[in-house]
Amino acid sequence: MTATRTLPPGPRLPGLAQTALLFRDPVGFLGSCRRRYGPVFRVHLVGFPHYVYVADPQLAREVYAADRTVGRAGEGRHDFLAPLVGENSLLVTEDEQWLRHRKLLGPVFHRKHVDGYAEEIAAIAGREIERWPLEEPFELRPRMQEITLEVILRLVFGIADGERLERFRELLPRLLEATGALLLWLLPPSLWASEKGQRRLRRFPNPLRSFLETREQVDELIYEEIARRRSELDDSRRDVLSMLLRARDDEGRGMSDIELRDELITLLEAGHETTATGLAWAFERLLRNRDALERLVAEVDDGGSEYLDAVVRETLRARPVVLDTPRLLDGPLEIGGYVIPEGWYVAPAIPSVQLDRSVGPEPEDFRPERFLDEPPRDAWIPFGGGKRHCVGSHLALLEMRVVIAEVVRRLRLDAVRAAPERQRVHHVTLVPSKGTRVMASPRDLMPLRHHAESTSAPAAQAARIHFDRWAGAYGRSRLLVSLQQKALTELRLGAADRVLDVACGTGALIAEVAHRVERAAGLDLSSGMLQIARSRLLPDAGPGRLVNIEFRLGSSDALPFADGEFTALVCTTALHHFPEPQRSVDELARVLAPGGRVVIGDACRDSPPAKLLDPLFRRFEAGHVGLQRKRDIEAMLTRAGLRVTTSRHLWLGVYALVAAERPGSQPPGAAQ
Numbered sequence: 215m216t217a218t219r220t221l222p223p224g225p226r227l228p229g230l231a232q233t234a235l236l237f238r239d240p241v242g243f244l245g246s247c248r249r250r251y252g253p254v255f256r257v258h259l260v261g262f263p264h265y266v267y268v269a270d271p272q273l274a275r276e277v278y279a280a281d282r283t284v285g286r287a288g289e290g291r292h293d294f295l296a297p298l299v300g301e302n303s304l305l306v307t308e309d310e311q312w313l314r315h316r317k318l319l320g321p322v323f324h325r326k327h328v329d330g331y332a333e334e335i336a337a338i339a340g341r342e343i344e345r346w347p348l349e350e351p352f353e354l355r356p357r358m359q360e361i362t363l364e365v366i367l368r369l370v371f372g373i374a375d376g377e378r379l380e381r382f383r384e385l386l387p388r389l390l391e392a393t394g395a396l397l398l399w400l401l402p403p404s405l406w407a408s409e410k411g412q413r414r415l416r417r418f419p420n421p422l423r424s425f426l427e428t429r430e431q432v433d434e435l436i437y438e439e440i441a442r443r444r445s446e447l448d449d450s451r452r453d454v455l456s457m458l459l460r461a462r463d464d465e466g467r468g469m470s471d472i473e474l475r476d477e478l479i480t481l482l483e484a485g486h487e488t489t490a491t492g493l494a495w496a497f498e499r500l501l502r503n504r505d506a507l508e509r510l511v512a513e514v515d516d517g518g519s520e521y522l523d524a525v526v527r528e529t530l531r532a533r534p535v536v537l538d539t540p541r542l543l544d545g546p547l548e549i550g551g552y553v554i555p556e557g558w559y560v561a562p563a564i565p566s567v568q569l570d571r572s573v574g575p576e577p578e579d580f581r582p583e584r585f586l587d588e589p590p591r592d593a594w595i596p597f598g599g600g601k602r603h604c605v606g607s608h609l610a611l612l613e614m615r616v617v618i619a620e621v622v623r624r625l626r627l628d629a630v631r632a633a634p635e636r637q638r639v640h641h642v643t644l645v646p647s648k649g650t651r652v653m654a655s656p657r658d659l660m661p662l663r664h665h666a667e668s669t670s671a672p673a674a675q676a677a678r679i680h681f682d683r684w685a686g687a688y689g690r691s692r693l694l695v696s697l698q699q700k701a702l703t704e705l706r707l708g709a710a711d712r713v714l715d716v717a718c719g720t721g722a723l724i725a726e727v728a729h730r731v732e733r734a735a736g737l738d739l740s741s742g743m744l745q746i747a748r749s750r751l752l753p754d755a756g757p758g759r760l761v762n763i764e765f766r767l768g769s770s771d772a773l774p775f776a777d778g779e780f781t782a783l784v785c786t787t788a789l790h791h792f793p794e795p796q797r798s799v800d801e802l803a804r805v806l807a808p809g810g811r812v813v814i815g816d817a818c819r820d821s822p823p824a825k826l827l828d829p830l831f832r833r834f835e836a837g838h839v840g841l842q843r844k845r846d847i848e849a850m851l852t853r854a855g856l857r858v859t860t861s862r863h864l865w866l867g868v869y870a871l872v873a874a875e876r877p878g879s880q881p882p883g884a885a886q
């Protein structure tokens with residue numbers, strides 16, 4: 215293409231407004247500029263004089279190729295990063311100085327070497343996952359940060375000693391947090407990075423002072439560690455610091471203490487939050503694409519890793535961790551028909567490049583399969599490109615594969631909300647807006663394959679959270695108890711009955727029937743409810759303890775019980791929360807023995823007030839899926855292969871109580 219003299223077009227809004235738009239919705243802002251101005255556009259960002267984005271795979275390649283001519287990645291990052299990572303860091307250096315370090319670090323991060331870390335990463339992940347909370351919402355990203363920090367401490371810094379580990383564990387997150395101090399990014403370093411500027415800053419409390427103080431403490435600890443390790447050089451050690459201590463450049467020189475310190479901080483800064491965020495995104499995507507999750511779990515269970523690798527790559531494509539990879543130009547660059555002048559920044563916009571049509575159908579969708587067939591090449595740049603591409607990419611990919619496999623092997627995760635999390639700017643990364651909020655349960659509690667068949671995960675999640683919240687008050691509702699009584703009367707229990715109460719809440723019905731049947735089981739989606747039920751009815755020991763009671767966490771549309779396991783089923787005031795009621799009724803029929811009975815009671819849509827209120831509840835009550843008519847309940851039972859025996863309205867048509875039985879011979883001893 216022939217270059218013109220004009221500069222690329224771009225929004226005319228003031229710089230502050232454009233910066234705000236980029237921070238608020240980075241992917242949306244870049245996408246709309248791409249649509250409006252084409253694949254090369256100019257933006258005004260506070261703190262940067264001139265900034266040009268390219269949003270096309272071929273043009274991104276050209277920017278990276280300029281690393282050999284006019285592109286200065288290190289200089290472009292220098293002012294912002296050097297105060298933290300030091301003047302010798304790979305991130306901020308250029309030319310000979312950069313090349314010397316890149317050659318020393320390169321072999322340490324070579325795929326063959328880092329692959330040897332897999333077992334240790336798995337062990338670290340395993341120990342951390344054991345400590346995750348169960349059955350309560352939590353943010354996954356900070357948990358992943360704990361894992362990736364531990365990986366850096368043990369495999370990069372090579373620290374094994376408990377006491378020193380503790381000191382690093384305490385200080386490093388503080389340093390990373392302090393680095394994020396807004397002022398650090400907004401104030402020109404010329405104002406504070408000098409000795410004089412720093413002396414002034416230390417006079418009063420402010421975020422920069424706390425950054426400087428923490429940096430001092432961390433430096434002290436790192437220099438201590440370097441000195442210790444120099445004095446006890448051990449050729450068998452394979453951690454990054456030990457390898458760097460042994461590494462020699464072309465002239466036989468090793469790294470000095472300050473060079474080592476700068477690279478250790480660099481690896482911490484570049485490798486900790488990025489990988490943790492990639493992991494958080496992997497689950498954010500997987501939990502909203504359950505087919506992919508199911509396929510992944512099946513593969514991990516069978517010991518495979520091909521799909522796992524595709525999941526990792528697709529995560530970094532659909533949700534890149536780094537927004538852009540700027541190059542400061544030290545000469546004009548011809549690109550996309552424009553000539554970008556010296557002194558300007560040019561940056562591939564990673565999210566836009568990775569949404570290019572060349573990645574295959576539906577670029578916006580999360581489809582790991584695209585990496586199995588014909589993997590996107592130029593349009594996959596999560597680790598940047600050119601000679602400055604990420605030195606830790608193999609470690610990051612390995613870490614993500616290993617940690618994801620360790621998680622899905624142990625736990626079943628659910629998203630707390632069905633809506634996807636937004637991409638939000640945090641420091642220099644794009645993070646999930648809610649930190650990837652999840653709930654975890656042990657996999658053996660509810661087999662994942664079973665659950666994955668359920669299409670209802672997000673709606674069920676809403677119901678679960680709703681009931682967790684009001685678990686404390688639930689058992690005290692006289693109304694609910696009286697409805698349960700009516701259902702029980704209908705059920706006509708006998709001593710040989712094995713009863714299951716589906717959506718058992720805090721276990722009031724189980725408490726009532728347990729002493730007069732053979733077995734009484736309660737199932738509920740809410741762990742809050744079950745906690746109360748268990749503490750009430752399952753005391754640790756003691757005379758008079760009922761041994762025929764059990765409570766299980768689970769969903770009505772994937773009952774964790776065998777076919778025909780129960781002779782009597784009851785389900786009251788819950789059907790309207792089931793995302794797929796027919797599926798749940800089919801499940802009830804499945805676990806019911808021939809001749810067994812079932813009673814379903816629920817508020818129904820037959821009366822005018824209920825008809826009016828139903829849409830309102832659907833809108834405002836989390837987990838309210840919709841009321842049925844009495845005859846819908848009858849029809850569902852019939853479709854499930856059961857025979858309706860009685861059916862009536864209570865409370866002037868507001869509530870329906872329908873009983874049915876499974877054809878076949880009566881279970882012996884069950885009352886009729």
Ligand code: HEM
Nearest residue numbers: 484485488489492535536539597598599602603604606610
């Ligand atoms: C998912 C995780 C990661 C992502 C998305 C990521 C992404 C990136 C990107 C986009 C760059 C800039 C490349 C360019 O300018 O073209 C970069 C550079 C770098 N990364 Fe990573 N990174 C990750 C993990 C790691 C890890 C684990 C380490 C090491 C422990 C690491 C160390 C570095 C270093 C030292 C550089 C500077 C390279 C140079 O300028 O020569 N990164 N990374």
